[in-house]
Amino acid sequence: MDLSNKSEEFLSASPTGKVPVVVVDGDSLYESNVVNQYLDEVTEGSKLMPEDPKSRAYARIWMASADVDFFPALFVASVGRERGFSEGRISEALEKLQIALEKLEERLHDRDYLAGEFSLADIAYAGNFVRLRDLERRGEVHLKGYPNVSAWIERLEGRKSYKAAV
Ligand SMILES: N[C@@H](CCC(=O)N[C@@H](CS)C(=O)NCC(=O)O)C(=O)O
Incomplete structure (x- = not known):
């Protein structure tokens, strides 16, 4: 993504105009910490948030x-x-x-x-x-x-x- 020349496709996906943004079934998820927690929750394998x-x-x-x-x-x-x-x-x-x-x-x-x-x-x-x-x-x-x-x-x-x- 060239952030000095943002595409229409990117701007319509990213409500803040910033990266990262992840589109899931047509819905945009953004804010890196939120995206990371989402990915951690939906993927298999060891978890990256503490259990306690x-x-x-x-x-x-x-x-x-x-x-x-x-x-x-x-x-x-x-x-x-x-x-x-x-x-x-x-x-x-x-x-x-x-x-x-x-x-x-x-x-x-x-x-x-x-x-x-x-x-x-x-x-x-x-x-x-x-x-x-x-x-x-x-x-x-x-x-x-x-x-x-x-x-x-x-x-x-x-x-x-x-x-x-x-
Ligand atoms: N708090 C946001 C910050 C996102 C952010 O500032 N992203 C920068 C890149 S590190 C960006 O997309 N800048 C482009 C712009 O501001 O036009 C997050 O963690 O996702």
């Missing part, structure tokens, strides 16, 4: 935070210059990204994955690790300052499914 209700609630809390805190800040910080955003907006996004990384650092100090076991919560972040690594290469984010986050990123990047998807 409290762990599942935490998975949802971190999925929401990926959507509201992490992704918007990372997005503006990573593409801001090429899109002509103001320096003020970009530095505000970098500050918000640091706050999101600090929250992740704290969460991961005594667990390998955000909801304890590997889940859709981790996947909600992993989809943007490529952008985060870009910012690191550009010297705008210093992941070494977040050792728990760094180890978690490497753990996720090392998974066969991550390598196949990215």
